Amino acid sequence: MSPEDKTRRNVLKGSMLAAGAAAAPSFVLPALAQGERLVPFTDVPDSFQVRPVQPDTTHWQDTREISEFVTDNDDFYLVQHYGQPEIDNDTWRLRVTGMVDNELEFSLSDLMNRQTTERQIGFECGGNSQRLFHGLIGNADWRGVSLADILRQAGIQEGAKEIVFFGADLATEEIRGREVEKAFARSLSVTDAMREENMLAFEMNGEPLPHYHGKPVRLLVPGWYGVANVKWLTQIHVQSTRYMGRFMGRDYVTLKKENVGGVDRWVENSVTTMNLKSSIIRVTELGGRYSIQGFVLNDGTPLRSVEVKIDDGPWLTAEMNPDNTQYSWKLFSLDWPNPTAGEHTLVSRVTDINGNVQATQEELPEKVSYWEDFGQFTRTITI
DSSP, X not given: OOHHXXXXXXXXXXXXXXXXXXXXXXXXXXXXXXXXXXXXXXXXXXXXXXXXXXXTSOBOOOGGXXXXXXXXXXXXXXXOSSOOOOOOTTTOOEEEEESBSSOEEXXXXXXXXXXXXXXXXEEEOTTOOGGGTTOSXXXXXXXXXXXXXXXXXXXXXXXXXXXXXXXXXXXXXXXXTEEEEEEEEEEXXXXXXXXXXXXXXXXXXXXXXXXXXXXTXXXXXXXXXXXXXXXXXXXXXXXXXXXXXXIIIISSEEEXXXXXXXXXXXEEEEOOBOOOEEXXXXXXXXXXXXXXXXXXXXXXXXXXXXXXXXXXXXXXXXXXXXTOOTTSOEEEEEEEOOOOSSEEEEEEEEEETTXXXXXOGGGSOOBSSOOOOOSOOOEEEEO
């Protein structure tokens, strides 16, 4: 990282701290105060641990240890399926092809010289779940260019239905007895692709996009699970047919039972927009007073409330972090001033502005696949 990059990153983080301090006296950032301690959950086994970031491996956070509203680039979760290709920024090109009036090609400098946009976006892996205590998660400040502007410049032709995003990460797969080379790719409908929020990002938390996170450019689709945010992006292709690659048609596909016109059927759907979800991630103690803290992720729909239930008590309204934005993770806290000694159960639920309530585990659809684990997550703790 260059000195200029470090300076920009520190300024960004400093300005967020200052803004948060001015806005909220009771809950600003999740960093522990002097003398404050983490109270261990009893539902976390001793075997649970976070691995260091290594090439071609999955990395998750220990959500109990989240210390900043914006996730450090080295802590932001990592999942990749076809390795982590090394790309030369000077020779990298992004092509826009297919059913467009004008096929386009951009260098990195071409994109960086366009009008840029900045947005805070948090997301999780479609496979994030209780088994990792929801650690496949991150929240970052991103800078890049508008995808919709580029598609408008290319001119999408009548009859186009889907837009496919190809990464530079490649692998050989055996399909029906034949070995073929495939690129990681995901698609969006034309309508979904033209959302003004979508971004081609080349900067993360004030520094050039790190190698593990898709250098030099990745797609960001706010409100969608991480699999949609294609890394190491090299081609955008507009077509009239559905894209049925592995990560749209065979993998990252949720198989669940639904009632279809009065008949129970097993239905498959690609992992796309994030479901309404909250999770308690830690309990802290300071001077005998306790605080329950957690996060919310969803598709960007405004929230009505986040509530916490302790044991068999009533649902209590939590306080939302004032730094929360539409597509960031949404942090919350609840003061717990006089807990009794002994075992306790804690659970949270979130309700959006349309009245949708986070499902209980019992209310989740019957599923075969483990994708999209968004049910209420009960924690246990001893005081």
